[in-house]
Amino acid sequence: METNIQQVEKDFLQYVGKIRSYGEAIGVMYWDLRTGAPKKGVEQRSEVIGVLSSETFAMSTSDEMAGYIAQLSTPEAHTYISEVTKKAVEECKKEYDLNKKIPADEYREYVILTSKAEAAWEEAKEKADFSMFQPYLEKIVEFNRRFVEYWGYEGNKYNTLLDLYEPGVTVEVVDRVFGQVRDRIVPLVQQIMSSTHKPDTSFLHRHFPKDKQREFSLAILQELGYDFEAGRLDETVHPFATGLNPGDVRVTTRYDEKDFRTAIFGTIHECGHAVYEQNISKELVGTNLCDGTSMGIHESQSLFFEKFIGKNYSFWKRNYDVLKQYAPGQFDDVALDDFYRGVNESKPSLIRIEADELTYPLHIMIRYEIEKGLINGDIEVKDLPQVWNDKYEEYLGVRPSHDGEGVLQDVHWSGGSFGYFPSYALGYMYAAQFKAAMLKDLPQFDELLAEGKFSVIREWLTENIHQYGKMKKPLEILHDVTGEGLNAQYLIDYLEEKYSRVYQLV
Amino acid sequence: METNIQQVEKDFLQYVGKIRSYGEAIGVMYWDLRTGAPKKGVEQRSEVIGVLSSETFAMSTSDEMAGYIAQLSTPEAHTYISEVTKKAVEECKKEYDLNKKIPADEYREYVILTSKAEAAWEEAKEKADFSMFQPYLEKIVEFNRRFVEYWGYEGNKYNTLLDLYEPGVTVEVVDRVFGQVRDRIVPLVQQIMSSTHKPDTSFLHRHFPKDKQREFSLAILQELGYDFEAGRLDETVHPFATGLNPGDVRVTTRYDEKDFRTAIFGTIHECGHAVYEQNISKELVGTNLCDGTSMGIHESQSLFFEKFIGKNYSFWKRNYDVLKQYAPGQFDDVALDDFYRGVNESKPSLIRIEADELTYPLHIMIRYEIEKGLINGDIEVKDLPQVWNDKYEEYLGVRPSHDGEGVLQDVHWSGGSFGYFPSYALGYMYAAQFKAAMLKDLPQFDELLAEGKFSVIREWLTENIHQYGKMKKPLEILHDVTGEGLNAQYLIDYLEEKYSRVYQLV
Structure with a gap:
């Protein structure tokens, strides 16, 4: 048994290494495309990336992969294989399950849809015309609602999407911490707006x-x-x-x-x-x-x-x-x-990527609330411009004059990346919490x-943090480093202290 | 039949496209390695290139490839498929045959040998010590002699290696044209050496x-x-x-x-x-x-x-x-x-890559004569330093003071690239012949x-020339463009005329 499992472990790691190699090759090509690859070669290069990506997808959902996962996931196998292998198998299993649960035809249709949607979004954004993007987004939301059903969910449906980007984090957690941040930051932003000690920024x-x-x-x-x-x-x-x-x-x-x-x-x-x-x-x-x-x-x-x-x-x-x-x-x-x-x-401003550190989390909360509403069927795509603008007015006191600087500003939804936005704000909170632990x-x-x-x-x-790579899950690292779960108070304290100083608030 | 063959043709072209895609990905990584990739990533990147290269090799020697070649090489298939496909099949067949004729074990051993040999050559060159490289080169020559036997040959054994780099060109052709060039260039070089109208090169x-x-x-x-x-x-x-x-x-x-x-x-x-x-x-x-x-x-x-x-x-x-x-x-x-x-x-100088256009072909001829002798068993590796130095003295009137500036100067042999050097000089002759045709x-x-x-x-x-890619063989292009076979006279005339002018010879 031992020898056999160890051989399977070896083969599995080699197989994972191969998938990883394809990923690295694709990574070099993406870097190259974005740092000066000549434009006439882009079409053929995209073809090449497509070929390697398909191979990668095929390997990660192959029968061979299924075999490795089955053989290396048993309690008996666990007594022989390394910790690294165990975690690697877990990651493979997660990806395998996600990819296998969606019918192949439907997935193919979705990939084509999102690639078309990105082009449509670009044009819609340029023309500030949400109606051009709306039919695509409706279908993408529809697909994502269905994917959640295929994948299954516990509690809120949006949990499943959150988990794709931030394993272990749930709506319950996010609602709590976002609520705390919002309750303290919104008044702070208003205080700053009416401060008479504004910094000179002309330089x-x-x-x-x-x-x-x-x-x-x-x-x-x-x-x-x-x-x-x-x-x-x-x-x-x-x-x-x-x-x-x-x-x-x-x-x-x-x-x-x-x-x-x-x-x-x-x-x-x-x-x-x-x-x-x-x-x-x-x-x-x-x-x-x-x-x-x-x-x-x-x-x-x-x-x-x-x-x-x-x-x-x-x-x-x-x-x-x-x-x-x-x-x-x-x-x-x-x-x-x-x-x-x-x-x-x-x-306070309209554009997320230009926002300062104090108002940035508010941009994220708006997106989070909208995504949660969309996936749970509480918000419909057609109402998005109205919902978006109202929330900006409520949280930031500014209202977009058109959808180009409003609901169409981010690329994420055109690629179907629901569940991604919250990680930006969670990152802030983790950072503040790490900082507090570091100070000790x-x-x-x-x-x-x-x-x-x-x-x-x-x-x-x-x-x-760094050394562990994916050996520890996010909340595991957070707990090991700070001794507690996600706690928004560190970010709130940091922002209050810092901005009181910058704006000389009393 | 038609529909079936056309489906096979389509599948074959897709398969070739896939191999080509891997090649392009490898190409991007090589370019990157040579234009600024950070050094700590090189080891892992070489691993990635190795993985993709093995896949490429496996595809080009697979049973699937053998099947395509068999099905698309029949006279009947030829009535249905395109010219491009026909040529593509020919290329695949050539590569398939070359790779399949060498026993896999032997090939693996050879790949390992040449990769070690390059490191040994580098050190030997730096230390100007041929004896450090000699055992590697002996084995590499041995392998190449054996490969020629596996691959088969017509006339001279070296023909098979020439054909790898310059399809259709034989020892008979090269001997003739190199002889003509040597007979005219050696005296011209001597004339120039004794010219009293040497150009000022201080600027x-x-x-x-x-x-x-x-x-x-x-x-x-x-x-x-x-x-x-x-x-x-x-x-x-x-x-x-x-x-x-x-x-x-x-x-x-x-x-x-x-x-x-x-x-x-x-x-x-x-x-x-x-x-x-x-x-x-x-x-x-x-x-x-x-x-x-x-x-x-x-x-x-x-x-x-x-x-x-x-x-x-x-x-x-x-x-x-x-x-x-x-x-x-x-x-x-x-x-x-x-x-x-x-x-x-x-x-006249000792180092090929620093040579001027007049003396450059003489550097190539020396290498050609040595390679031909090695493959045919007329020269042994241990005698190379002596043979090399004598030839430099004979052709160029200069003698290396050590092997670093002599027989160890080029990387080619450490990688087993026998048959490659002549193409440099053939390129000169083709160029001169094209130029003459162009002038018409x-x-x-x-x-x-x-x-x-x-x-x-x-x-x-x-x-x-350019548009055809590999659709025409080298001598086919030469004939189509110039109406004749390889003719060294054009290069000789060009060099004589030009250097008489530069050195104001009478």
Whole structure:
């Protein structure tokens, strides 16, 4: 028995390694497409990606895979195989079940629908005409309602979709924490709106040459422990980080010469994602566990870097002078305090991806409530523009003048990604909660930043979070690190304290 | 019958398309590895390339492939299927037969040997110690002698290896043309050596900033009809061009601030390779015919660009002023005539890849004679240093002082690429022969270059050569374009005329 199971384990890991290899090849091609691949080659390249993706899908739903899962999931097998293999089998089983429960014909139809829907969404957004996108979205919602039935659900139907992106997190949890955040942030936003101590932000829009922004971005990546022997920085239109393997985790950024924040804070954000993947344990390389454990935990790392480091006063105490070296003369008349207050401006706005850290969670809550309503049949697609605009008015005090800056602004729904949005806000909460736990171990957090000893912080994150990859589920990591479940209070406290300071509230 | 065969044809083309897709994915990863992939990711990336390569090999030697070949090679099938399919089947059959005739165990052993041999060669070259590489090379030669037996041969054993790279070309042909070239070039080189009108070459080594060289390289690529919507220029250590598909054919170059020729003529060379692949008929995309037809024809295009365009007086009549814009002041004291003579300097040297166009074929002939001797058992590996040095003295009048600048200089043999070298020299001859044919259609060739009307020349090449991809064999193209077989006279005439002019021989 032992020998047999160990052979099956070996074969299984090799099979998983093969699937992973295809994924890495696809990852390189996506990175390439988004960082300068010549446009005339795109059609054929998409074909190539399609071929490899189909193979990957076929392998992960094959009879061979079913065999491995069956043989390696028994209690007896569990006594022989490694912890890594056990977790790897679990991941494979989850994916296998999801893919197998949807009838193949229906899935194919859905893939075609979503690829057409994205093009329709793009045009609808450009023309600010929701009616062009509505029929597609209706079908996509219909499919997702049906998928939930196929997959099954416990409690709220939306739980099943949440679980795709944030395993273990439920509507009950999200309702609770979002409610707490909303109850405290909405009044805080209103206080700030009526504050008479608004930061001066005019300096943010002074001309900052692209090549100098790039040099400063590289310097900051270095400062934050990004390993350039295991990555590179490139330019793109919609910035992202991509972990091909822990030895090759690339970041991208976009340069706006009229607003340096785009590149600088964008780079710091992607750096957080990248440092996570660069520090996953080598033991997991080539397995399906060599990844961030969830969307939310991934986002907790990028937001920790962007907000808790990049928007931190002590960080700039050290790095403001460095910035000035790359922008000669440009900030000479801006004191550090004014710089800090300027980059931390908060203002209710219509567009999520341009929102500041205080109002951002409110954008997410609106989407969450809408998605939950759609999946449970409490909201219908045709009513979305009205519902959307009303919620923006209620939560943020602003109302879109057209659907292009309203309900059509995000790509997610055109691809059927329901359940994804909450992870952005959960990431914030995780980040704040990690920060509080970190302060117990590293009470000198601010001094470390001011002294350029970021490596101590990075090592804490690696020790507690990064190294595990998918070996621990998100709520498991959260509990192991902080000793409790999801607790919104840390984020609320952080935001109240910080924005009271920035806006000099009493 | 018809319907059945047509279904088989469709399935076959899809299968070939799949193999091709894997090849393209591998191509993107190789390009990436050579243009800036972070070093810590290389090991895992090599693993990924290995996985996809094995799959490709498995598909091209599978029973499914054997079935397609059998069904589509009958005279009856030929009445139904397209010309493209017929040629595609031929290519598959050739590859299938080659791979199937070698026992799998032996092939595996050979792959491992050559990968170890490359590392051994690198070290041996660095230490200039042939004895470190000798045992590997002995085994590699042994394997190749055996492969020739497995594959079979007609006439000379070396024919089988020549045919791998230059289908249809035999020892008989190569002996004849190389003999003719040698008989005329060796004395010409001696004449030049004793000429008293040597060009001044000191200006070649003036400092030329890298970014300016890059800008000029981009301008020249544009001038030569390289399509930037179907390609890009990047920096690398060992420059190459890679055709991923005709809509994505990339070139790379290397910048030497103390010798601008490296980047400029290197870029023009790779441009010739790239323009070939950018202009292969769209009809062949996704098939195994969407490639240059042979090493030699490919090299004919790069050498046509590098030598017949890039080292042409009329080309510089137009572009010398352009060059000066990117190198302010640098060439002010160098007249066009002196620039032309300087970049066309010829001098016998020890290193092939640094050789000028006149002496280059002699480097190739030496390698050809050695390979032929090794495969036929007339030369033994242990005697190589002696044989090599004697031949250099005989043909070029120079003798290596150690094996690092002698027999160990090229990587080819460590990978077992016997039969490859002759294509470099054949490429020269093809290029000269094409040029002569072109002059009949475009007698105003030099004026076209001087007036910047290169598109006329490029279109002639596309019309006569590029578009066919692998639809025509090398000697078939040569015959269709020039009306005759391989004729060394064109190259000889060109070199004699040109170098008499450069060195003002009487």
